[in-house]
Amino acid sequence: MIFLFGIEKEAEIYCLSTKVALVKQAKEIELQIVEMSNNLVAMGTINLPYSTILQFMVMWTEQAVKTVGWDINDEDSVSWWIGLFAKSYIHAKNDDTHSFDEIFKSVFITYFKNK
Numbered sequence: 001m002i003f004l005f006g007i008e009k010e011a012e013i014y015c016l017s018t019k020v021a022l023v024k025q026a027k028e029i030e031l032q033i034v035e036m037s038n039n040l041v042a043m044g045t046i047n048l049p050y051s052t053i054l055q056f057m058v059m060w061t062e063q064a065v066k067t068v069g070w071d072i073n074d075e076d077s078v079s080w081w082i083g084l085f086a087k088s089y090i091h092a093k094n095d096d097t098h099s100f101d102e103i104f105k106s107v108f109i110t111y112f113k114n115k
Contacts (some may be wrong), residue, residue, distance in 0.1 A: 001073060001115045010112075011105040014075055018083040018104065029084065036088035046092045057085045057107045073115055082107045 003010040022029065040046045045056065061081045062072055070077035086103040090096075 001112050003112070007109050007112055008105070010075070011108040014079040014108060015101055015104045017076075018079045019100065021080065022083050022087060029087075032084065033087050033091055036084065037092035040088060040092040046089070050098065053089060054103070054106050054110065057082065057089070057103070058111045060085055061107065061111055075112075078111060079104075079108065082111070 005013070045053065048056070061078055064081045064084075065072050065074075065077050068077075072078070082104055083100075086100050086107070089103060090098070090100060
């Protein structure tokens with residue numbers, strides 16, 4: 001994909017937009033975040049190296065986007081799922097070692113570099 005402002009700048013823009021959307025829908029997605037984070041713990045995924053988790057998030061994002069029938073190249077759709085996965089990871093990890101912004105941007109850039 002071609003990003004007019006560069007992929008890093010696009011990642012920043014979509015990160016901010018996704019954070020706003022997640023805050024606005026916090027009540028509606030709270031249970032989903034908890035369930036996703038519980039799944040990370042139950043499967044032992046939370047204990048994998050951080051770089052491995054990020055690679056999984058790239059894969060999970062594409063699978064989730066496809067599952068709901070959205071376009072895998074649509075930045076809004078992809079960003080929504082990256083945001084959910086990032087929030088669930090932070091919730092499951094229960095520490096602030098990696099920020100939402102750091103996780104989101106890394107996954108966004110990796111995801112779209114592969115497209």
